[in-house]
Amino acid sequence: MTKWRCDKCGYTMEKDAHPNECPSCNEKCTFTNVTCYTPECGGEKNIDPKLYDKKE
Numbered sequence: 001m002t003k004w005r006c007d008k009c010g011y012t013m014e015k016d017a018h019p020n021e022c023p024s025c026n027e028k029c030t031f032t033n034v035t036c037y038t039p040e041c042g043g044e045k046n047i048d049p050k051l052y053d054k055k056e
């Protein structure tokens with residue numbers, strides 16, 4: 001499963017593919033894949049804090 005964060009409101013969800021509309025904003029948002037792929041943040045069951053905190 002992939003973790004997605006809405007770039008607009010920060011809502012995160014775990015889905016194979018992100019939806020077109022954010023369930024929190026109810027708008028068409030951009031989603032960032034924030035899945036952890038390195039052992040430093042504990043593997044794919046976790047969110048990568050470096051990706052999560054990234055500012056535009």
Ligand SMILES: [Zn+2]
Nearest residue numbers: 006009022025
């Ligand atoms: Zn949102």
